[in-house]
Amino acid sequence: MHAELDDKHLERAVIAENAVRISAGLEDAEDLISDLERSLNTAATEICGVSAEDIDAVAALEAVAFPREKAATREAFEYRIANFGEYFFAARHNGKIVGIIDGAPSNRKYIMDDLYKADGEFDKDGETLLIYGLAVHPDYREGGIAERLMNALLEYAARNSKKRAALTTEKELIGFYEKLGYKNHGISSSTIGNTVEFDLEQTL
């Protein structure tokens, strides 16, 4: 924003340092207001950890974001938060959970369906971070929250001696994960939700 102006010229043009410039074309006023509201809300979210108190909110968001056959159960969230909750992050807006990401430390290379069970195997000393879920509430999407959640989790994992991160996804989201640094390793053994899934991986 006005990046080309130095302090003297900004002052002369009466543009404060914290001013935000919005360029809008001839659009419907309600669309503009709703776009602006969405941008301000996503910008105001904070990434933080979760605790057992958040389980209801986490399960409710999961149910909004995934079809029933793919959504993790409340029991699975209880188990994950109790056993390796340090690999679970949430995006909050005014205290409300609007995005989640969670994973497990593991010595396996890729996710297999047995790991999604409510008591799936994990290994705190394993060198891999398996990412089980990433979801953002529909009202908060397209504002970079998923990317911020992913960065927070990967930074934590790297600081805690994890060497690689792996996840599975459907074909439609491969491009999304490639932008976040993942490489596609082909069709996964996972068939969760009766869909064809792909194994994606990145080195940390």
Ligand SMILES: CC(C)(COP(=O)(O)OP(=O)(O)OC[C@H]1O[C@@H](n2cnc3c(N)ncnc32)[C@H](O)[C@@H]1OP(=O)(O)O)[C@@H](O)C(=O)NCCC(=O)NCCS
């Ligand atoms: C996928 C999901 C987590 C993305 O959340 P988000 O907060 O909107 O993502 P971001 O704003 O960080 O998006 C980052 C980029 O990915 C792109 N993107 C988002 N959703 C996408 C999709 N479905 N397909 C392709 N690209 C997508 C965005 O356009 C953005 O690109 P840009 O940086 O070039 O503008 C969200 O759509 C969601 O919760 N979906 C339902 C649950 C799901 O499918 N989770 C993934 C399971 S593997």
